Amino acid sequence: MLMVYKLKVNTMGRCISTSLAKRFSFEDLVNKLTDKYRCTRYRDALHIEDDGHIFLFRYGVMVTWDISHDCEKRIRHEIEPFCINPLPDPYFEHFNFELNADQNRISGDRICIEGSDALQLMAVSHGLAQSSKLNELESYAEQTIEETAHIPRSMAVKGRTNLSRRDISKMRGKLFLVESDINLHHALLDTPEFFWEYPEMENLYIMTAKYLDIQPRIEVLNRKLTIIHEIFGMLADEQKHKHSSLLEWIIIWLIAIEILIFLFHDLLKWF
Template structure:
């Protein structure tokens, strides 16, 4: 197995990409193999793994060639996302090893078999995809920070019912998009069926803290939901209070009219 260099790059670039279109784009040039949600492309020097949730993982690929292939993938991708990139270096362990070793950003692999690269690519792809979800949650929190600040200072909601309904609808769309793509963050079926590959996947997913980050992301989403619920309750209270006082004034007016009739 030959590599151009010792660089491994993980590039999130889209929400989705059709692997059949990926095959049509590259099958005349390289050896290809599909593994459910990922397409493996074997090059003369290096390997590409294209995940259907819009992530490319490269191992030892010529940077100039890699950029060319990424341009082709972007051309057939659906719903482009801001590009996010993680970079690592890799090498094979000198002695007979069965486990992955990680030293800073260097991955010391027990072997360079395609199955091993695939298992590791799953964890790397999930990590960079999770970054996209985390970024969207952070943006939502930041854009709504003024709401809690104003409420704390004035004790009243800084937005009206219509504006709040719009914000809640936007958040619902964001949350739905994230939940729909959550399937990409679970343990892949491929590695679960092969204990050695599963261990590689688990070791790397632990290193990039996948489980903890997913739990933290869920808490962030719940915090945003709680914030909107708080404002909805405050506005409902204000609305019902207004209706109550309106009713009291109306009844009082009617009674006075009847009294002095």
């Protein structure tokens, strides 16, 4: 009897995860692309099939699997009008991949997946997208800490800052925006809701998140966020101190004026 074996064909290529913007105008983006491409929506992500696989995530990240440079350029051009606060310098992460591999693993920036199903690619893409967004938030927090490092140094040396009350208010406003922006995206770094519907795919996500050190990096980001919050608190105290000092000087001048009026009017009888 002739035995027929179905051979698995290994597919190899490149995978790129790119953080393009703070977020997408997602509903409008989905409506635009579903009219033109073969698309499947998974909660806050969109899967596009072109000459490869493209996954778009609501929080401004695109993950591509083996698409041509021309296709990537075309898709990015179509996405551009739907980018909210586009990043001047997008964050890229590059990987090689192999489908229909012997086992699921990631090593040396090479992703190996036992199958080739779109859901498997989506599961891995969730981890890649979170890593790219985390890169953006890490850089944002680090830049903010560097820009405000002179404040605690000045307070340590002089016991105060040289900033005016107006400058302190502006700095507090900026720190508040940074803190709220990071907190807003922080929930996106939890296990995606996609795996509520496809729990059998979660192991691929866990493998990816572990390789990319998602959890340790979130803990580091939390510490940076704590530093930003403490600087915010220092500025709030400094602003209160400056305001209190201003009120004290106003009271002192009012008392001085009242004393002068008493001297000239009641004692010297000048008027």
